[in-house]
Amino acid sequence: DTEVTQTPKHLVMGMTNKKSLKCEQHMGHRAMYWYKQKAKKPPELMFVYSYEKLSINESVPSRFSPECPNSSLLNLHLHALQPEDSALYLCASSQPTGGTYEQYFGPGTRLTVT
Amino acid sequence: AQSVTQLDSQVPVFEEAPVELRCNYSSSVSVYLFWYVQYPNQGLQLLLKYLSGSTLVESINGFEAEFNKSQTSFHLRKPSVHISDTAEYFCAAEGSQGNLIFGKGTKLSVKP
Numbered sequence: 233d234t235e236v237t238q239t240p241k242h243l244v245m246g247m248t249n250k251k252s253l254k255c256e257q258h259m260g261h262r263a264m265y266w267y268k269q270k271a272k273k274p275p276e277l278m279f280v281y282s283y284e285k286l287s288i289n290e291s292v293p294s295r296f297s298p299e300c301p302n303s304s305l306l307n308l309h310l311h312a313l314q315p316e317d318s319a320l321y322l323c324a325s326s327q328p329t330g331g332t333y334e335q336y337f338g339p340g341t342r343l344t345v346t
Numbered sequence: 347a348q349s350v351t352q353l354d355s356q357v358p359v360f361e362e363a364p365v366e367l368r369c370n371y372s373s374s375v376s377v378y379l380f381w382y383v384q385y386p387n388q389g390l391q392l393l394l395k396y397l398s399g400s401t402l403v404e405s406i407n408g409f410e411a412e413f414n415k416s417q418t419s420f421h422l423r424k425p426s427v428h429i430s431d432t433a434e435y436f437c438a439a440e441g442s443q444g445n446l447i448f449g450k451g452t453k454l455s456v457k458p
Contacts, residue, residue, distance in 0.1 A: 274436055274451050275390065334392050337390040337391070339388055340388075
């Protein structure tokens with residue numbers, strides 16, 4: 233099983249809402265990533281978890297809160313987002329961090345903030 | 347600064363024609379290099395990677411890329427493209443933190 237799943241596929245939320253994005257992998261990978269991708273742009277790294285510990289936070293605003301409950305799950309909690317946060321949010325995993333290990337990407341959650 | 351440059355934002359080509367998508371990397375990144383493909387409304391899929399060894403790497407669907415250290419390039423080529431190759435292609439390199447540094451992407455449009 234080389235699949236990374238993400239739910240939901242689409243999400244529309246208001247600026248006062250609280251919502252969560254979920255990512256799951258069962259490949260035994262010990263590194264998991266959140267990326268943000270705007271239209272016609274490359275993915276931008278947001279967070280990296282290595283062995284369930286946050287290892288990289290790319291100066292992401294606190295309205296985005298990641299959580300790694302176990303080695304298979306990665307959540308992204310959203311609160312008080314802005315319209316400019318509308319984007320495709322991609323999750324990825326690898327074994328563990330490091331370029332020699334391929335990152336497997338999920339299909340993404342398309343988020344629209346109204 | 348660590349960077350990956352894709353010189354062409356769009357490459358239109360006719361079906362069955364050859365194509366080359368260009369990628370250059372800064373000497374400050376590692377020489378672990380990747381090409382990812384993104385079809386519309388989908389995530390990224392690894393197309394091929396260079397870690398070490400032979401400078402020519404191939405994918406299962408006919409793409410190949412050549413690592414050229416002297417020119418700091420990792421161009422992607424295919425001798426004959428299909429309509430189904432229409433997608434966004436991202437070149438990437440490993441950054442100092444084990445993350446991926448992406449180029450801005452090249453949209454390949456294959457026309458009949």
